[in-house]
Amino acid sequence: MIPHLDIVRGAKLAFIGESGSGKSTLLELLAMILMPSRAGTFGFAPLPSQAARDVDAIWQHRDSDQLSELRSRYIGYVLQHGGLLPYLTVRKNIELPRVLLDLPVDDVAVDLAAKLGIEQQLDKLPATLSVGQRQRAAIARALAHEPPIVIADEPTAAIDPLNATRIIELLSDLTEALGVTLILATHAHDLVERGGFSLISHEIRSIDEQRMTVTVSNV
Amino acid sequence: MFKFGSRFRRQFKLVTRLAFEDYGHEWVISGCSVLALSAVLIPLLVLFGLKYGIITNLLDPLIQNPRYREVAPIGSGSFDPEWFDSIQARPEVAFVVPRTRSLAASIKLRAVDSDVGRIIDVELVPSAIGDPVLAEGRGAPSGLIEVVLARTAADKLEVAIDDRLEGILTRTRRDRQESVRLPLRVADIAPITSFARDGLFVSAQLMTAVEDFLDGRAVPELDWEGTAPSTGDRSFAGFRLYARSIEDVPQLRLDLMNQGMEVRTSIADIALVQSLDRNLSIVYWIIALMAIGGYCLSFATSVWANVDRKRREFSVLRLTGFRTEEIVWFPILQAAFTAAFAWTLALAVFLAVQGTLNALFSSTIGGGEPVCRLELQHLISALGMTLVAAVLAAIIGGRRVAQLEPSIGLRDR
Numbered sequence: 161m162i163p164h165l166d167i168v169r170g171a172k173l174a175f176i177g178e179s180g181s182g183k184s185t186l187l188e189l190l191a192m193i194l195m196p197s198r199a200g201t202f203g204f205a206p207l208p209s210q211a212a213r214d215v216d217a218i219w220q221h222r223d224s225d226q227l228s229e230l231r232s233r234y235i236g237y238v239l240q241h242g243g244l245l246p247y248l249t250v251r252k253n254i255e256l257p258r259v260l261l262d263l264p265v266d267d268v269a270v271d272l273a274a275k276l277g278i279e280q281q282l283d284k285l286p287a288t289l290s291v292g293q294r295q296r297a298a299i300a301r302a303l304a305h306e307p308p309i310v311i312a313d314e315p316t317a318a319i320d321p322l323n324a325t326r327i328i329e330l331l332s333d334l335t336e337a338l339g340v341t342l343i344l345a346t347h348a349h350d351l352v353e354r355g356g357f358s359l360i361s362h363e364i365r366s367i368d369e370q371r372m373t374v375t376v377s378n379v
Numbered sequence: 380m381f382k383f384g385s386r387f388r389r390q391f392k393l394v395t396r397l398a399f400e401d402y403g404h405e406w407v408i409s410g411c412s413v414l415a416l417s418a419v420l421i422p423l424l425v426l427f428g429l430k431y432g433i434i435t436n437l438l439d440p441l442i443q444n445p446r447y448r449e450v451a452p453i454g455s456g457s458f459d460p461e462w463f464d465s466i467q468a469r470p471e472v473a474f475v476v477p478r479t480r481s482l483a484a485s486i487k488l489r490a491v492d493s494d495v496g497r498i499i500d501v502e503l504v505p506s507a508i509g510d511p512v513l514a515e516g517r518g519a520p521s522g523l524i525e526v527v528l529a530r531t532a533a534d535k536l537e538v539a540i541d542d543r544l545e546g547i548l549t550r551t552r553r554d555r556q557e558s559v560r561l562p563l564r565v566a567d568i569a570p571i572t573s574f575a576r577d578g579l580f581v582s583a584q585l586m587t588a589v590e591d592f593l594d595g596r597a598v599p600e601l602d603w604e605g606t607a608p609s610t611g612d613r614s615f616a617g618f619r620l621y622a623r624s625i626e627d628v629p630q631l632r633l634d635l636m637n638q639g640m641e642v643r644t645s646i647a648d649i650a651l652v653q654s655l656d657r658n659l660s661i662v663y664w665i666i667a668l669m670a671i672g673g674y675c676l677s678f679a680t681s682v683w684a685n686v687d688r689k690r691r692e693f694s695v696l697r698l699t700g701f702r703t704e705e706i707v708w709f710p711i712l713q714a715a716f717t718a719a720f721a722w723t724l725a726l727a728v729f730l731a732v733q734g735t736l737n738a739l740f741s742s743t744i745g746g747g748e749p750v751c752r753l754e755l756q757h758l759i760s761a762l763g764m765t766l767v768a769a770v771l772a773a774i775i776g777g778r779r780v781a782q783l784e785p786s787i788g789l790r791d792r
Contacts (some may be wrong), residue, residue: 226699228702229700241691247400260393260700261700285404
């Protein structure tokens with residue numbers, strides 16, 4: 161249950177909680193992957209020039225193609241384990257969202273890789289990279305198609321604290337510089353405290369095996 | 380599940396590229412599935428090649444030799460021109476010509492241009508243009524002069540094409556021996572393979588002239604005297620009839636027997652080979668279906684396991700924006716790659732095995748002909764069937780790709 165949650169364009173939000181606390185559920189709701197059982201209003205206005213889309217209405221029509229269109233165009237993801245395709249080079253992984261949207265590829269991969277410090281790894285396969293480098297590549301992929309929103313679910317869960325801090329900083333700085341809304345889920349409180357994130361706490365209550373209630377409140 | 384819009388055409392190329400990159404990246408697994416499929420294909424190709432080769436070797440002489448297409452009457456009957464018209468009109472009949480009584484079916488021959496003074500007795504064979512026993516597109520018997528001579532007779536008389544011959548006919552009329560001489564020209568010499576006896580192929584017109592003369596009648600065209608020449612429609616004692624193909628022989632035989640005549644055919648020889656072909660085919664297809672069925676089952680389970688192993692990758696693709704109807708092509712395309720590579724490998728191995736088998740056996744059981752062979756259309760249909768089987772198995776095993784949710788990529792493993 162989300163009584164009220166406005167996410168302003170350009171905001172930096174962090175959901176803090178232990179694993180299994182419902183962070184992923186929240187992110188899936190926001191990413192329009194999970195269908196809410198009931199929704200009052202679910203407006204999605206990624207760009208200032210566009211009127212808000214009524215996501216709840218799209219859900220009611222079961223129009224998964226439209227949802228996936230919204231998702232691929234306006235949202236970038238950083239997954240917990242990177243989620244890079246093992247058979248593509250880092251460069252092709254980063255370029256994939258642009259190719260899919262029929263956008264010009266240009267030097268986007270090189271630019272982002274330079275900013276993230278992985279320009280030496282562009283033509284390697286993900287398996288030959290360290291975990292930290294993989295997460296940087298995943299951040300580059302999430303930003304490649306210039307989405308107004310980036311969602312990151314525990315992006316540093318498998319990384320040592322020092323590296324993790326550095327990566328969160330990079331992610332935070334990059335999204336800020338690009339004016340991208342960043343929604344981050346993490347269990348590491350200290351990582352986000354310094355980054356100027358708005359913290360969102362939430363409380364979870366199971367109704368039954370399929371359903372649960374997540375109550376969100378601003379801190 | 381499958382949609383073909385303009386977006387789809389664009390994305391399909393991308394999916395094909397990704398599927399191929401994945402296929403190449405996992406070359407060990409891909410290579411194993413190619414080897415597994417060709418291990419099924421190779422023995423099937425070799426078995427089919429052997430069946431086809433052996434049956435072809437048995438059937439080819441029957442098809443090429445017109446003797447096996449002949450339907451010959453036993454004894455003599457009476458066949459009027461109407462009967463010949465009706466039998467000629469049948470689609471199964473390639474060639475039919477009337478035959479006179481067997482008593483009137485021989486002539487003495489002498490070479491005019493050669494020094495050989497020898498006179499030989501030859502069998503008269505009614506013929507015409509299009510006679511399957513004679514070589515196509517060469518000289519044919521026509522009119523009262525042009526004849527085709529069998530090879531053995533030509534050798535005895537030492538004559539060649541365009542040489543002149545003299546036919547000698549003798550009859551006994553009113554207790555007196557009468558004999559006439561008939562100027563002839565050799566239009567062609569029939570090869571020994573088509574007629575092994577001393578024979579002379581003549582037109583129906585010349586054949587009836589000979590019969591009339593021997594019957595004591597006059598033949599005005601040749602200035603031969605005798606009783607009043609025959610007039611009106613005449614009946615013939617027999618015929619030479621050839622079916623269009625050996626498959627047409629049984630039906631023709633049945634129809635002629637229903638008309639009340641006894642005929643002689645090589646139907647038993649043909650039927651033997653045909654039933655051998657049928658039985659071998661049944662055995663072959665039982666083996667092939669079991670092998671292909673077993674393969675499909677094992678391939679479907681391996682696709683299932685592969686999709687399960689890669690479900691995170693698939694959900695990442697879904698998250699990136701690929702739609703279900705685009706993702707489902709992933710396992711299908713990879714199955715098609717496997718089918719194409721396995722077929723190519725199987726073809727290469729088949730060609731090697733075929734060469735070895737033919738070198739080993741063609742001289743002993745093939746009669747000089749290859750014992751193992753496949754036509755291009757066999758190879759193409761083998762490719763088609765392999766593709767269909769692999770793709771069907773991939774659809775069965777890969778259905779769950781369609782059920783994958785993008786959220787799996789977000790969730791913890």
